[in-house]
Amino acid sequence: MRETRKRNLKPATVQDHLVRCGLEGYQVNWDTMIPKQYETLILEKIKELGAERLKPIKDALPEEVDYLAIKAVLCKYKKLG
Numbered sequence: 862m863r864e865t866r867k868r869n870l871k872p873a874t875v876q877d878h879l880v881r882c883g884l885e886g887y888q889v890n891w892d893t894m895i896p897k898q899y900e901t902l903i904l905e906k907i908k909e910l911g912a913e914r915l916k917p918i919k920d921a922l923p924e925e926v927d928y929l930a931i932k933a934v935l936c937k938y939k940k941l942g
Contacts, residue, residue, distance in 0.1 A: 876929045883936045894933035899926050903934045 883889040895903070899922070906921045918931050 873928075876932065880932050880936055889936070891933040891937035895930050895937070896926065899923070899930060900934060902926075903931055904938065907931075907935065907938075 879889055879894075883891070903918070903922060903926065906918050910917045910921060912918075912935055915928055915931055919926070919928060922931070
């Protein structure tokens with residue numbers, strides 16, 4: 862029997878691992894992390910503000926859009942990395 866351990870990972874750590882996997886060529890379904898109603902708006906803000914820093918993009922979006930959604934859009938459209 863394998864031992865199961867709880868690792869106490871923070872959600873941001875798991876999210877960063879997903880982004881890294883996507884950048885390394887692993888198949889990641891980004892659409893599950895992007896609210897459909899905000900994908901176009903997130904893309905527009907990335908084009909308007911650039912992708913160098915996430916905070917200005919986050920600040921320009923509705924409060925309910927989280928950093929994971931922004932990172933997922935960046936990865937989906939290969940604008941990160």
